[in-house]
Amino acid sequence: MTKAPIKLLMAASGTGGHLFPAIALAQQLPDYQIEWLGVPNRLETRLVPKEYKLHTISVEGFQKGFGFSSLFTLGKLAGSVLDVRKLLKAGNFQGVITTGGYIAGPSTIAARSLGLPVILHESNAFPGKVTRVFAPWCTSVALGFNVAAQYLPKAKTVYLGTPVRPEFRQPEIGASLDLPVPEGAPLIVVFGGSQGAVAINKLVRQSAPAWFDAGAYIVHLTGDNDPEAESLQHEKYISLPFYDNMAALLQRANLAISRSGAGSLTELAVCGTPAILIPYPYAAEDHQTYNAQVFTSVDAGLMFKQSDLTAESLQNEVLKLLCSPLELKTMGEKASSIAIPDSAEKMAKLVRSLVGK
Structure with missing residues (x-):
């Protein structure tokens, strides 16, 4: 039997x-x-x-x-x-x-x-x-x-x-990025976890023109609760509520701007993606700040409180990183070092x- x-x-x-x-x-x-x-x-x-x-x-x-x-x-x-x-x-x-x-x-x-x-x-x-x-x-x-x-x-x-899902550990499963981002162009990926992040979305849209001028493309995952999700139009800007192939997206990204939910951080670490982390200020017992501190403690990312961040300061932080590819590379390597694939x-x-x- x-x-x-x-x-x-x-x-x-x-x-x-x-x-x-x-x-x-x-x-x-x-x-x-x-x-x-x-x-x-x-x-x-x-x-x-x-x-x-x-x-x-x-x-x-x-x-x-x-x-x-x-x-x-x-x-x-x-x-x-x-x-x-x-x-x-x-x-x-x-x-x-x-x-x-x-x-x-x-x-x-x-x-x-x-x-x-x-x-x-x-x-x-x-x-x-x-x-x-x-x-x-x-x-x-x-x-x-x-x-x-x-x-x-x-x-x-x-x-x-x-x-994490198999495609994060095995790039060939994640396949190539099916978005119109030229090979070699700096890519910034913005996402707020499975529920989106309207406050981050607003800051990013205000900061984006300077990043476009620096040659960067932006893939912005806005979630489905942002009434202004379609307010920015630009040839280097791709706005989507969600994107299924996150593995390929993070593996291609030069920099991520993200909340610091544990799932998001795990995916960033496994993909070796450097990140600017903005903890959700209303998370239970401020647990997203604790998560982000794991990254910042090994220099795998930068953390900013949402209340302290302005469009100008975010714009400048990203521009500094885009001008420092070696720093981005080192941050990505540090992120990989804390991953358990x-x-x-x-x-x-x-x-x-x-x-x-």
Whole structure:
């Protein structure tokens, strides 16, 4: 008789920073039967590949501290724990993998109440609240940045980096850049993560004319929430809401201007792309600043607070870098030095050692 495949529930929801590492890991476990746990109307309903069956629960976090409304949130949490527990039992799952966020709470509680192993991946340099609470409950906590271990003293942590999709590690899979950017022309890539960044978009459009004069092309990924996304027109300017082939784009870029979400930083590091980092000022517990500091600590990028940045200062910083190709090259090499390109394979090895031995 053929042995049934090991069943895993992948609990990953919300932003690309949670979803892309989970998808990259799932691709390294083709012999496992993987089903997905998410939240209705979030990014996973579009990003999760069709071969993964998607289950959804209703859950949210304590964004505004504990108060009367928190009783309602607690009630939803309790209900979602029961829902996940029923799902795990009915589906005969043998383990849970989660990439943090709200969905990690009920997933971890439900799995551990059934004696199932839980592997949590924390991609940020400063772990989120859910990770800090539930990490000690987990069988293992894999870290995207080694500095995160100091905030999780009671957890069983292992530094493995953050998984990225195969095209980031193997340029031939990413293929060539299918955009009208001349070979050899300086290329600036601007992106704000999976949700875009309107404030950065505005600064870039104001700064762009000076960069065009310096010979640079700009590929600007604006997201889909920018009402002025089409306001700048220029032969050296390509504006898109999103771009699927980010691997080829970052491998071609001479410089990136970016938020500092963990997923974005991981992709920049693996591609060896020097960057100007502008942490999202409203990120939970300012975790994007902690992420950016990992880059700046090894001179792999420059960090600026959004509140301190003007169009003129951004314009001048970029012009200085464009005039210093050796500095850009060194920054890119420093970025590569903190990358773990085979993180997905290392994560898959961890999963195999803990689930279905």
